[in-house]
Amino acid sequence: MKVNKFKYIILSCIGSFLLFSCNSLDQEPTDKYTDATFWQSAENAESIVNMAYSQMYGAGKLWNDEGLSDNVIEGRDNNDGRMIRNGLADPSLGRFASEWKWAYEGIKTSHKYLENVDKVPKMSASLKEQRKAEIRFIRAFIYFRLVNFYGDVPFFTSDISLSDASTISRTSKATVLKFIHDELDDIVQYLPARNSSFSAENNGRITKGAALAFQARAYLYESNWAKVEECTNKLINEQATYGTYGLFKNYENLFHTENKYNEEVILDYGYTTSYRIWSEMYSRVPMSVGAFLNSCAPTQELVDDYLTVKGLSIDKDASYKENEPYKDRDPRLTYTIVYDGYKWTKPDGTVVTIETKSGANSADAWQGTNSNRSITGYYIRKYFDPESTNSESSYNQHNNIIMFRYADVLLMYAEAMFEQNKMSQTVWNETIKPIRTRAGFSGDALNYPSALSTDEMRELIHRERRCELALEGLRYYDIVRWKEGTKYLNGVVRGAKFANNNTAYITLDTRKFNENKDYLWSVPRSQIQLNPNLKPNNPGYAN
Numbered sequence: 106m107k108v109n110k111f112k113y114i115i116l117s118c119i120g121s122f123l124l125f126s127c128n129s130l131d132q133e134p135t136d137k138y139t140d141a142t143f144w145q146s147a148e149n150a151e152s153i154v155n156m157a158y159s160q161m162y163g164a165g166k167l168w169n170d171e172g173l174s175d176n177v178i179e180g181r182d183n184n185d186g187r188m189i190r191n192g193l194a195d196p197s198l199g200r201f202a203s204e205w206k207w208a209y210e211g212i213k214t215s216h217k218y219l220e221n222v223d224k225v226p227k228m229s230a231s232l233k234e235q236r237k238a239e240i241r242f243i244r245a246f247i248y249f250r251l252v253n254f255y256g257d258v259p260f261f262t263s264d265i266s267l268s269d270a271s272t273i274s275r276t277s278k279a280t281v282l283k284f285i286h287d288e289l290d291d292i293v294q295y296l297p298a299r300n301s302s303f304s305a306e307n308n309g310r311i312t313k314g315a316a317l318a319f320q321a322r323a324y325l326y327e328s329n330w331a332k333v334e335e336c337t338n339k340l341i342n343e344q345a346t347y348g349t350y351g352l353f354k355n356y357e358n359l360f361h362t363e364n365k366y367n368e369e370v371i372l373d374y375g376y377t378t379s380y381r382i383w384s385e386m387y388s389r390v391p392m393s394v395g396a397f398l399n400s401c402a403p404t405q406e407l408v409d410d411y412l413t414v415k416g417l418s419i420d421k422d423a424s425y426k427e428n429e430p431y432k433d434r435d436p437r438l439t440y441t442i443v444y445d446g447y448k449w450t451k452p453d454g455t456v457v458t459i460e461t462k463s464g465a466n467s468a469d470a471w472q473g474t475n476s477n478r479s480i481t482g483y484y485i486r487k488y489f490d491p492e493s494t495n496s497e498s499s500y501n502q503h504n505n506i507i508m509f510r511y512a513d514v515l516l517m518y519a520e521a522m523f524e525q526n527k528m529s530q531t532v533w534n535e536t537i538k539p540i541r542t543r544a545g546f547s548g549d550a551l552n553y554p555s556a557l558s559t560d561e562m563r564e565l566i567h568r569e570r571r572c573e574l575a576l577e578g579l580r581y582y583d584i585v586r587w588k589e590g591t592k593y594l595n596g597v598v599r600g601a602k603f604a605n606n607n608t609a610y611i612t613l614d615t616r617k618f619n620e621n622k623d624y625l626w627s628v629p630r631s632q633i634q635l636n637p638n639l640k641p642n643n644p645g646y647a648n
Contacts, residue, residue, distance in 0.1 A: 170582075174593075
């Protein structure tokens with residue numbers, strides 16, 4: 106969606122309460138509009154749609170989600186994400202409360218739109234149905250985040266009163282998920298497909314393909330493999346109906362501003378030069394090219410998961426040399442992570458070498474765990490766009506944040522086929538092989554590994570997801586759905602081999618994952634105090 110096509114409006118707040126904050130239309134405004142007159146304008150209605158889109162996702166959500174995974178460590182301070190991963194979170198944690206508040210604000214906006222849009226004159230019935238479908242998608246997406254974090258949650262499909270909000274109970278996760286699936290099945294008919302007649306005015310809007318990709322992801326998180334196969338198969342083989350998608354030719358440039366809305370993007374969260382930017386890169390890229398500090402650094406565990414160019418893990422490739430750890434590796438490593446000796450392209454096109462080893466004469470050299478520099482010896486490259494960045498002093502960017510893309514569809518299809526004992530040369534050639542080809546692999550790395558055991562093939566598919574989708578906000582949810590929290594989110598976090606004069610791996614936090622507790626978050630304590638009917642809290646958390 107082109108953000109600059111719609112106005113932003115500021116609506117008055119009803120004050121802080123259980124579920125809702127600053128998106129109420131219940132009060133009489135103090136300036137131009139009343140609730141009755143507001144909905145007499147199609148432009149005003151579009152502004153609410155734009156507000157709902159802005160409440161759905163964003164760069165901040167992506168990076169917060171990454172911080173929950175084993176891909177990165179948020180090392181600046183004892184922040185909420187770090188507290189969660191280190192087993193120190195309790196029901197009063199700010200992150201638990203802010204995610205809850207954000208979600209129900211977005212749900213309220215959705216309900217207000219759905220309840221009022223039919224009042225808008227001079228707006229075609231077909232456009233109303235399309236916009237309603239978009240809002241229903243956004244509401245479903247927000248509920249999906251809620252149940253994945255909190256399990257059972259307060260659930261309602263129309264706006265509720267203040268008194269109802271203070272007494273409502275939690276609805277089962279299964280019931281909410283059924284609602285999500287039913288909604289996505291129904292709204293497809295009202296959404297456009299990205300095909301030859303698709304208008305550029307719809308770029309960034311929710312489409313049939315987005316609804317189907319979301320449906321596939323929702324089933325994926327339930328391990329409903331038959332349904333994942335069904336949804337992804339439609340996206341792959343019924344593109345005349347659901348939209349035309351494919352792998353973008355260049356993995357590195359896939360995330361750049363110049364390639365917004367390319368054929369791989371099924372849905373993204375839009376940014377523009379004039380209206381909306383994001384600036385998280387100022388604390389993720391190397392210090393020597395303009396970062397102010399580092400607050401989010403890739404881990405050694407992520408680096409180690411990238412294969413060698415032969416398609417082998419580093420522990421199984423005899424040609425891998427520990428003193429040249431980044432040589433002859435999966436090219437996606439270089440497109441994703443900045444390591445010692447990295448060739449960095451600056452906004453003016455010049456190339457500089459990034460030196461991160463301890464003792465190097467560089468602003469990026471590792472200095473320990475209390476430095477403003479990366480505490481792992483690695484920096485982030487993915488999503489940095491030199492064309493999008495306004496200046497090295499701010500790193501304000503306006504490249505879009507991708508929510509669903511075609512490579513994920515192929516990986517979901519491959520996993521679903523494997524888990525149903527349907528993996529084959531044909532499936533491999535349709536899914537993992539083209540993804541690896543696009544990444545830059547050749548030779549044996551592209552051949553179907555038919556000799557692998559079941560466990561080895563599952564590990565390969567999981568690893569392929571991690572490396573292809575690293576730093577895109579999906580890793581934590583994969584770990585949760587695989588029920589592999591202990592495997593990946595427990596134990597010492599490592600950085601590069603820069604400790605003890607570059608002879609030992611950096612050791613950082615000792616993360617703790619409790620299998621009986623940590624697959625769900627706590628209901629915020631503040632909400633339980635306002636509404637005792639939200640009890641009992643999730644296992645492991647006090648009421």
